[in-house]
Amino acid sequence: MHAQPAKPVPPPDAGDTAVGATPPEEPAGRVVLDARDISRALTRIAHEILERNKGAADLVLLGIPTGGVPLARRVAERIAIVEERPVAVGSLDVTMYRDDLRMRPPRALLPTEIPAGGIDDKVVVLVDDVLFSGRTIRAALDAMNDVGRPRAVRLAVLVDRGHRDLPIRADFVGKNLPTALDETVRVRLGEIDGADDVTISGGAA
Amino acid sequence: MNRHLLSAGDLTRDDAELVLRTAEELRSLADRPIKKLPALRGRTVVNLFFEDSTRTRISFEAAAKRLSADVINFAAKGSSLSKGESLKDTALTLEAMGADAIVVRHSASGAPHRLAHTGWTRSSVINAGDGTHEHPTQALLDAFTMWRHLAPGGAGKSGGGLDGRRIAVVGDVLHSRVARSNALLLRTLGAEVTLVAPPTLLPVGVEGWDVETSYDLDSVLPKADAVMMLRVQRERMSDAYFPTVREYSRRYGLDSRRMGLLQEHALVMHPGPMVRGMEITADVADSSRSVIVEQVTNGVAVRMAVLYLLLAGSSEPTLTTSDPGASE
Structure with missing residues (x-):
């Protein structure tokens, strides 16, 4: 056997695989949205999507892993209740399409599940937890290009924290959250983290 | 990595x-x-x-x-x-x-x-x-194939994949890089490996591989979750390792009678290229248990x-x- 080089440790960030539900810990930092706020925001987004789309016809919700996936499911549930019919929901992993792929250690891939009907000629609503630089959404648009050709693509996010690097804008926003660049916005969701909340931490303040 | x-x-x-x-x-x-x-x-x-x-x-x-x-x-x-x-x-x-x-x-x-x-x-x-x-990528694809079929919850998403699963690797272990890589990787993933071969086709030092060995295929098959047949690599054989092809097939080949000894869920695998009629019969290779094409x-x-x-x-x-x- 030969000497092995040190194993690179992937940075713990939101793009990593979340495994199971970890016990809910006390939120670090200032809580800006609690569970009820999140629930109300998602209900409003569901209605806004239906209003804009004039119903649930041809709608496909695609969550961006990991945070966007449970959010997309929750919005889909709310739409299903209002429209009394199920709405297609899936997930879209953008790891391979990231522009910073080469600058970081390789990341684990996350599930991509395209609903059975596909996305051709559908109205796809991308769902993510936090809109920040816009680079994830750019990657998602590229990833979608390889899956099919939707009639239209919309963007729904729980939190828009500003500081865009690219000309990308959300169509449906849970909460606009003015932040400083050095602050961290963290979205926790019951399905992944065992509790629902959005917190801001760090920064000079 | x-x-x-x-x-x-x-x-x-x-x-x-x-x-x-x-x-x-x-x-x-x-x-x-x-x-x-x-x-x-x-x-x-x-x-x-x-x-x-x-x-x-x-x-x-x-x-x-x-x-x-x-x-x-x-x-x-x-x-x-x-x-x-x-x-x-x-x-x-x-x-x-x-x-x-x-x-x-x-x-x-x-x-x-x-x-x-x-x-x-x-x-x-x-x-x-x-x-x-x-041949590490062959071992990885073999493990992946087993993992998809044998891991609890399917496709191994729950992790824990191959713990305690019994894998039999049968045939020309001596000349097989696939056998060595498979033994190493399957042990890492928690599976139990049994190498089955005639004494002449087991490598020296196999005791150090952390696997079991056997000369008797029939006794190993009923317990196996997957059985991997190895090609007899005659091009690497400079010596007479077994008397005749017929005798080898009779003792170490997988035919339909032996396949009947396997458990209901057990997989039949082969890294390819196969020599039909030598280590595996055609009807076994083409049976529904065979995942050779999926490999x-x-x-x-x-x-x-x-x-x-x-x-x-x-x-x-x-x-x-x-x-x-x-x-x-």
Whole structure:
């Protein structure tokens, strides 16, 4: 056997695989949205999507892993209740399409599940937890290009924290959250983290 | 993951499971209209094959192309390799051409290791079979195939995959790099491995492999969750290891009677190429338990996973403290 080089440790960030539900810990930092706020925001987004789309016809919700996936499911549930019919929901992993792929250690891939009907000629609503630089959404648009050709693509996010690097804008926003660049916005969701909340931490303040 | 993949023994359990999980995601690509991902755009993968191997080379080529890498095939026949160029000069040439990864198959055990650790090239080196030593991507695709079928909850998403599963590896263990790599990797993943072969075809030092051995196939089959038949590598045999083909088949070949001894869920596997009628009969190879064709499909997904994990990211380990929210 030969000497092995040190194993690179992937940075713990939101793009990593979340495994199971970890016990809910006390939120670090200032809580800006609690569970009820999140629930109300998602209900409003569901209605806004239906209003804009004039119903649930041809709608496909695609969550961006990991945070966007449970959010997309929750919005889909709310739409299903209002429209009394199920709405297609899936997930879209953008790891391979990231522009910073080469600058970081390789990341684990996350599930991509395209609903059975596909996305051709559908109205796809991308769902993510936090809109920040816009680079994830750019990657998602590229990833979608390889899956099919939707009639239209919309963007729904729980939190828009500003500081865009690219000309990308959300169509449906849970909460606009003015932040400083050095602050961290963290979205926790019951399905992944065992509790629902959005917190801001760090920064000079 | 290390920068190279030389031996299945270099993989930790975490590494191996990362490869399998990644392969699971990549496998779904085959169902999409555009079977291509941009992860390795602008990277060059060289297939350096000193030994003939159509299936492994094609599998690596398909894997690299589906990740958008540029592929250069460098086969021994009809190249400077057949004119007596040394491994070192070949490596220096490939380095000068800017290869990011070299997939190497060589008849000499240890050739990929030499390529990786002598400073001739900065490329990642992937062992695609060296002599009678190792063939780690074959072991990974075999483990992946077992994992998809045998792991609780299907497709092994729950982790824990092969713990306690019993795998029988049958046949020409002595000349098989597949057997060695499989034994190492399956042990890492928690499976129990039994090597079944005539005494003449078990390697010296097999006691150190942390596996069980047996000379009697019939007693091993009823307990096995998967049985992997190995090809009898007559081209590597300089001696008489068994009296006749017929006697070998009778004692160590998998026929329909022996298949009847297997449990309901047990898999029949073969790394290929098969010699029908020798180690496996045609009806067994074509039966519903046989996952031999699926192994080939899985091979592309696993090799994509390996290329992706070795090449897609930065080679420099970045700091564990990531910049806040950069992934959003």
